[in-house]
Amino acid sequence: MNSVKAKNSYISLFSSGGLGDLGFHDEEFFCIASAELLSRRIEVQRLNQLADPSRLICGDLMLPGPFEQVVGLAQEYTAAEKQPVTVLLATPPCQGMSVANHKKGDELARNSLVVRSIEMVKIVRPLVFIFENVPAFMKTICTGMDGNNRTIAAEINKELGSNYEYFSQVIQLSEYGSPSSRKRSLTIGVRNDVTWATPLDLYPQQTKAPTLRELIGDLPPLTKMGESADGDILHSFRPYEPRMRTWIKDLKEGETAFENKDPNKRPHRILNGKKVPNVQKNADKYRRVFWDATAPCVHTRNDILASQNTIHPVDDRVFSVRELMRMMGVRDDFVWFSGQQDAGKVLSWEEYRKHDVNIRQCLGEAVPVPVTQSIARNIKNHLSAHLQFSAGKPKRRIDSLWSTSAQKSAYMGVPDYRRKTNAAYYTEPLIAFSLIKRALGAFNQKRKKPIRVLEPSAGSGVFIDVLNQYGDYYKIDLTAVELDHEMEQHLRKKYSSATNLAAFNLELSDYLLQENESAYDLVVGNPPFGRKSVERDSRWHGEPELSVRFLRKALSESTMVALVMPKALLHAKYYLNIRRYLIASCNISTVLDYGEYTFPNVKIETLGLIADRRQQAIDTTTIKSWPLSLIREASPDYVFSPEYPSWLIYRDGDFDRVLSSLHCGLLNVWRDRKVSRRMASTDGVRVIRGRNIGYNGELVDDSRDYYVDKEIARAVSCSLKRLDGSKKFLAPNLSYNPRAIDFRDIGDSIPDGSCAVLFGDLSAKQAEAFIVFSRSDEFQRFYRVACNFATRSINIDSCLAFWWGVPKL
Missing domain, CATH: 3.90.220.20 (DNA methylase specificity domains)
Structure with missing residues (x-):
């Protein structure tokens, strides 16, 4: 069947004024649908021609009509283009989770919009999904699709974990392209069959943010309420009660009005003729920000002095819309209302005021444009550039110029003699990611002591590449072992420059012949497969299966192992002894059934096995299947029962019913x-x-x-x-x-x-x-x-x- 060239497309849910969409639009992604509750915000998207008007959906996604309209547009696109949606971006309202909002109501009702986003991903099945929200996002309780309450993290895993590999992290967006401070939870998922790209490949590029002075220092000062810069109504002094000016006029950078020595200059209100001091609920209310620091977070209520970090470093006012646009990375020609081009000459402040709140709310709710644009660019370069479709299914192009380090490692040519001698089969990047993610998940990211990790069969370096990416979030002290001199030299050259790792050591050696004196926290990798003659006098060569030799040695040296193994480990007779050993002496926390997804262009069934030697027994084992699109939690005693000669990771009640007969x-x-x-x-x-x-x-x-x-x-x-x-x-x-x-x-x-x-x-x-x-x-x-x-x-x-x-x- 003829292949179909990949096209970049996206769906945006809770899109507000389209600022998050703007990053995808500018990277030439086609908008299939953009859904937003409020018509005035949809109008902003229409004015900027972010999508065809028929694809701008105004309505409540909790109602069947708007929801089904988005699904219908996605299905029409998929049928017409013979390929799935590339990206689904969802930024559901965060009031029920935000620490900045002290007036929370029905949180579960609000958080149901998150569940609606998950449901949309489940139906549309885009190649990538993106959830951006407040830091508490993943820990917040929601009512799941099955009616039971659980954390959003658990709901994502339950409903999407069977078909996606995803990574979620609370990051400071100012370190990832945002011109202003914005601590957010960012979750990016990649569909299981897109094996050449990982969520970490798609994360926004790390960059250093400018200072506020560098960002807005060239704009003219504004000293009079209602005053606008010549020809630019968006750079205006937003009026407030004149009596409040005395509260802030003498503040230095970093000071708040509550620190004024004169009680009359502290925020207060008059009730029944008496002065009642305002309560300082947040330390950064009525606070004048610093010039030579990163711009503050742009909140929804950026229009009032009483909000957080809204006061200009010099002028006695909140930031203008023009300044806020720069702080969110919005280009100067972005259009907020009809006739904006002539607004500086035509509109008075009073006429402009009816647009001001909508604009400020859109800015406060948005994902900074440079962040979404960086993600879009990464999707385009690291996923779509290597993608084509056959019968609607994604296929990796074999003629690509690989763009990530892991791709270059996974798809480098392997001479037949090396494949035969060293069983050299290199791992797909997403497979390596899936194993490393779950193994490192057992460790605290904030631990001061580095995690001591061993890669015993480094090969071309796929696992090193992914561990190096994880070095941004964990302190990792990595030792890699490779017995092939040519590959060892390749790796040494590749990692001669600085890495994200706390320490990196590369050894030219046969791991099975090493006598390691030090213990590791984790052994991770893809050991060689195949059978070798048994050497009875050797501690590790008594097993005919090479992978089992690696597994046994790794378990003797490490608290935890996470290895790619032949799938036959689950049921074949020649793995019976290692199965008995594992269930007798280890906790098996995870089994990942990769089917034939692990090795590029090689039909070998594999699994990912994570086991540890901790004394405390575990209650559940996580099982995920790539071939069956399934994820489940099961009792180890149930699926690894010593009563039977093989493991039964898909055992269920129906199986037991037949078994009993x-x-x-x-x-x-x-x-x-x-x-x-x-x-x-x-x-x-x-x-x-x-x-x-x-x-x-x-x-x-x-x-x-x-x-x-x-x-x-x-x-x-x-x-x-x-x-x-x-x-x-x-x-x-x-x-x-x-x-x-x-x-x-x-x-x-x-x-x-x-x-x-x-x-x-x-x-x-x-x-x-x-x-x-x-x-x-x-x-x-x-x-x-x-x-x-x-x-x-x-x-x-x-x-x-x-x-x-x-x-x-």
């Missing part, structure tokens, strides 16, 4: 490992393959059927005769559509390795019931859960044979 563990398994098509002859004995086993209990002919010599067949037949039990059955191996037939149905034919021979002592009635049940839809789902919905790592060994249950009669 079966006798499991009655059958053993045998598979031939020698017969193959290269032994084919023109006649002889027919070879039965998995695809010959029909869904109706009959053998099915296939154009690729073959025969082998009678002597070869005789050896297989002898092995089959030695199997214990009264009954034998034949089932396709490596199939997630299980079914079985009576072995006698194949006559003198023999099976090859694509079939599994199940055998055991069953009565005739049990055997008949087993065959019928094995072909049922009920068993298919039961068996898929038993196989953890794997599609490749499902060889029928003794652990999976256990689940070929016989119905209880």
Whole structure:
């Protein structure tokens, strides 16, 4: 199917006057819909042509009409362009969460607008979602989509965590492009299938903010109430009660009117002829701000002296709209009302006043334009530039010039000899992010002591790149180990300059041969996969699986491990010992089923495993599935029960119901490992393959059927005769559509390795019931859960044979 070129688009919820949208508009994102409650603010967007008027939705998103109108526009766009919405930006009202608002009412009702935003993301499924709000945002209680109260953080995880990887942080926006101080919660989510970009790649660029003097110092002073600068009505002295001027006129920078020694100059009101002092609820009310510091936060009530940090450093007034525009990064040609271009000449202050409050509220509610523009630019450069669509699904372009450090690491060419010798498969950036995020989440960001982290198989450096990004939020002391000299030199050159890490040490070594004396807080990475010969005398080489050797050694040296492992770890027989070891000695806090998303262009099923050796047991394990778009919390005793030979991360009540009706563990398994098509002859004995086993209990002919010599067949037949039990059955191996037939149905034919021979002592009635049940839809789902919905790592060994249950009669 032909690929479709990516187009950048966005939806904006609670968009106010469109200032947050302006950043996306200026980066040439197409506005699919912009929704706002108040018509006067929608008018501001219309005047600035931020979107086609038909896409400006005025109404309450809690009502079905406006909400469905936005959804309809998104669906129309997706159908027409054959691609999803790129970004959904939501900045729901924050009154129920803001510490600046002391008059809170029905907080849960207000916070329901947050839940409405989450619902919109869930329906529209944009590639990226952005939530910007006050610092308390994620900790605030809301009524979730299911009617239960929980924190907004928990609601986002419950409703969006199955399809998105996201990062949420309270940041000072003045460090990320905003010209003024503004501490906010910023949450950015990236859809699971956009594996080449992480939320940290899309976070706004860090920059140093200008001082207030640098920002507005060139504007002319205003000393008379109602006075405007020549030709610029937006730079005006907003009038207030003249008696209040004495409260502020003698203030120096940083002082508040409450500090005046003269009681008559302190804020007060007159009640019944008596002077009543005002209460100082915030330390920065009636406060004159500093010239040579970052501009203060622009609040919604920036029109009054009594609000926070609203008084000019020199003039006896609140900041003008023009000054506030600069403090929010709004360009000078932004239009607030019709006829604004001639306003300086035509309008008096009294005529302009009817627009002033709306403008100031829009500015106070906005996301600073440089912040959203930086995010939009990052989405364009790091996500969309490498994106194309096939059948409406995002695909990574293979001809891209990679723009992030992790992308360059993940998609660098790997010579065949290195892939074969060192099992060198490099991890998709979003996969590395998902594992690191959850592992570091167990540590306090404010801890003074650095987190000691080990990357034992650094490879091209994907995990180092993501850890380096996390260095902005955690103190990380990283040691990376790599055994390939060429890759070690590459990494050394790459990280020779300063990093965000508290410390970085790179070692050329075979991790499995190291004798580490110091302990680590965390071992994280993607160890090599594959099997090696067992060395009985070696402490770590007693396991045939390379990844298990790394896992065992990491657990001996670290409090916590977070490693990418083969998905077969969940159920294959050759991982049985490590499964038993883990549930006996570790807490398994997280299992991330990546399916085939981990390695670029490689069909290998993997999972992310986070385990720790802390003595205190945990109550729940987090399980997320990329293939099933699922996230859940489960009891470790339930999904890792030692009663069964495999782990069951998708176990549920329906599985248990079927399990209770079966006798499991009655059958053993045998598979031939020698017969193959290269032994084919023109006649002889027919070879039965998995695809010959029909869904109706009959053998099915296939154009690729073959025969082998009678002597070869005789050896297989002898092995089959030695199997214990009264009954034998034949089932396709490596199939997630299980079914079985009576072995006698194949006559003198023999099976090859694509079939599994199940055998055991069953009565005739049990055997008949087993065959019928094995072909049922009920068993298919039961068996898929038993196989953890794997599609490749499902060889029928003794652990999976256990689940070929016989119905209880």
